[in-house]
Structure formats: structure tokens, C-alpha cells
Amino acid sequence: xxxxxxxxxxxxxxxxxxxxxxxxxxxxxxxxxxxxxxxxxxxxxxxxxxxxxxxxxxxxxxxxxxxxxxxxxxxxxxxxxxxxxxxxxxxxxxxxxxxxxxxxxxxxxxxxxxxxxxxxxxxxxxxxxxxxxxxxxxxxxxxxx
Numbered sequence: 001x002x003x004x005x006x007x008x009x010x011x012x013x014x015x016x017x018x019x020x021x022x023x024x025x026x027x028x029x030x031x032x033x034x035x036x037x038x039x040x041x042x043x044x045x046x047x048x049x050x051x052x053x054x055x056x057x058x059x060x061x062x063x064x065x066x067x068x069x070x071x072x073x074x075x076x077x078x079x080x081x082x083x084x085x086x087x088x089x090x091x092x093x094x095x096x097x098x099x100x101x102x103x104x105x106x107x108x109x110x111x112x113x114x115x116x117x118x119x120x121x122x123x124x125x126x127x128x129x130x131x132x133x134x135x136x137x138x139x140x141x142x143x144x145x
Contacts, residue, residue: 014135015041015042015137016038016042016043016133016136017039017042017043018042018043019042019043019044019066019067019136019140020043020044020045020046020063020064020065020066021038021043021044021045021046021065021066021067021068021069021136022045022046022047022048022057022058022065022067022068022069022097023035023038023045023046023047023048023068023069023070024047024048024049024050024051024054024068024069024070024071024074024079024082025047025049025070025071025074025102026050026051026074026075027071028049028070030071030074030125031047031049031071032047034069034102034132035047036127037129037132037133038069038132038133038136040129041129041132041133041136042083043136046065047049047123050074050077050097051074051076051077051078051079051081051082051085052074052076052077054068054070054082054086055082055085055086057092058089058094059093060095060119061092061093061094064094064097065094065097066095066097066140067097067098067099067100067123067139067140068083068097068098068099068100069096069099069100069102069132069136070083070087070099070100070101070102070119071101071102071103072101072102072103072110072114073103073104074106075107079101079103079114079117079119080113080114080117083099083117083118083119084117084118086099087118096143097119098120098139098140098142098143099118099119099120099121099124100119100120100122100123100132100135100136100139101114101117101119101120101123102123102124102125102132103119103122103123103124103125104124104125106124110122120139120142121135121138121139123135
């Protein structure tokens, strides 16, 4: 009888390789935490501290992100405003990039508002790395990236 030892890599480690994710959050600590969680899963992460900074990244057009992960509650323009601005862009400029809202607003009406604003998913701010990765994987698969 031959025994094979099989090493499994977690979903978190294997499924985000090759993806470019834009993380938008005005709070540096929260932004860094999201970026680290996503980078540990293998994706390249670009961060923006405001809606304006995110729009500048998209305007460069050199390497559009595969997905946006954004906070909702930001001073000035919030995550809903970001989605309105992104969805107003042409397809080639990133107008249909899938997006996940990550927020402390966790009621059903908050989920409905995020979906109505054209986010494709809504996670609470305390979602762990595996939950975040699964949401990203699901959206990337759904949008055929």
C-alpha cells in the first residue's frame, strides 16, 4: 500500500493570484488591514484614501483593477458616491468593475442600499480574510475575470 501525503493550500492562499484589487478607505489602519488580508491571499493591492484618489487611479487607465473593495462611510464623498462615479465611466475606463462594500453598517437596509448603489456584495467591517477572499472569488467568477 502506498501512502500519499497531500498538502492543501487554503482558498485564501490560492485563488487571488494574478488579481489586482483597489481598496478605498479613508482610515489608514482599516485600509492597511484590508490590503494585508487581500495581499496574503495573493492579489496585488492598490490603495486609495478617498473617492477622488480612487478616481485618479482609474483615470490613469494603465492597469485597471479587477475589483474594488470600498468603505461606505468616508468624509466628503462616500462609497455610494464612488459607485455612482465609477458606474458613470465607459466600460474601457472601468465602469463595470465589480465592487464590494466593506462597512460597519450591517443591517438589512444597509445591504439593500449598497446593492442599490451598484455594489455587488456587502461585507461587515469585521469580516475575516477567508470571507473577504470568498466574496472576491465569487465576484471575479461571476464577472468572468
